[in-house]
Amino acid sequence: MTAKKSLDRPGWWMDLPDSAESRHYLGVRDSIAAHIQSGDLAPNACLPSERQLQTGTGAARGTVRAALFQLEAEGLIYRKERSGWYVSPAPIVYDPTRWEGFMSYVTAQKRSPRTELLSAREVAATAEQAVVFGVKPGAILYELRRRRHIDERAVLVESILVDPRMAPKLLDHDLEGSLTQVLRHQYNIDVARNRIEMQPCALTQEAALALRVKSGLPGLLVTRISEDAQGRVVEYDQEYWRHDALKISVDIHVR
Structure with a gap:
């Protein structure tokens, strides 16, 4: 199965809501999870970089990382060394x-x-x-x-x-x-x-x-x-x- 490099619609993370709620790590987590669950992000698709997610959400880097770690713990995404974050395939x-x-x-x-x-x-x-x-x-x-x-x-x-x-x-x-x-x-x-x-x-x-x-x-x-x-x-x-x-x-x- 070939991994997708990114979502078919570039810059989708720019649409993430920029609000006090979204800048909390659970808000960032919920926004990314929604794109995964809707099929916008396919299995093995590469997520935007942490810097791009920061730009799209207005959240601090630590907040973005906390959201990514939460998604990883839930099994929705996984990391590749020196490559980035990817959407987990179906178990x-x-x-x-x-x-x-x-x-x-x-x-x-x-x-x-x-x-x-x-x-x-x-x-x-x-x-x-x-x-x-x-x-x-x-x-x-x-x-x-x-x-x-x-x-x-x-x-x-x-x-x-x-x-x-x-x-x-x-x-x-x-x-x-x-x-x-x-x-x-x-x-x-x-x-x-x-x-x-x-x-x-x-x-x-x-x-x-x-x-x-x-x-x-x-x-x-x-x-x-x-x-x-x-x-x-x-x-x-x-x-x-x-x-x-x-x-x-x-x-x-x-x-």
């Missing part, structure tokens, strides 16, 4: 009750997924990880760190642990696609159960660096333990999502 819809890999459910929603392998190595299991896998602390596990994109925007960074006893020489395979497919076709492993926990979080410095955002921004931590039909742990996955990139949706039929 991807995720149903935790269905077992479907990232590549599949993103593609099904007519979006473009991409996985980038950041590192693949052997690590020693911590005490917590040892309990998950039923091994002794210090036992060798495979660790994959991957960054995942939707329409070329980085939306999550994940750390996946796999027991080498389940998938020996896993690191020799192509791990930038679907790990589910690699485990299924190369090791005859299918997931029969997923235990998923989700909680709001502040992005850690490591996760923020990988997503090219500031640490401390709001995010969503998704922790997944996947088991096969015999109850053996196949994957232990921790995903740090951008808070504006994911929408949880569950359809429950009550009998």
Whole structure:
């Protein structure tokens, strides 16, 4: 999806009301949000510079920044390093009750997924990880760190642990696609159960660096333990999502 450089009607920010109310950061926030919600500003459209917004609203620079930070916290806009502010695209819809890999459910929603392998190595299991896998602390596990994109925007960074006893020489395979497919076709492993926990979080410095955002921004931590039909742990996955990139949706039929 190609990002628009600006609104089709140049200088729209000059129409923002110049009043005592508009010069308060919530007034600036409301004016920009209205243009987004009306469709005047399309997904991935670049917002005017802070100086242009100052000119259009008559607000102080600090007020404009406060409004932009508020919109970012609400998931309506996002920042690109040394590029500016952009309108957030629609979040991807995720149903935790269905077992479907990232590549599949993103593609099904007519979006473009991409996985980038950041590192693949052997690590020693911590005490917590040892309990998950039923091994002794210090036992060798495979660790994959991957960054995942939707329409070329980085939306999550994940750390996946796999027991080498389940998938020996896993690191020799192509791990930038679907790990589910690699485990299924190369090791005859299918997931029969997923235990998923989700909680709001502040992005850690490591996760923020990988997503090219500031640490401390709001995010969503998704922790997944996947088991096969015999109850053996196949994957232990921790995903740090951008808070504006994911929408949880569950359809429950009550009998």
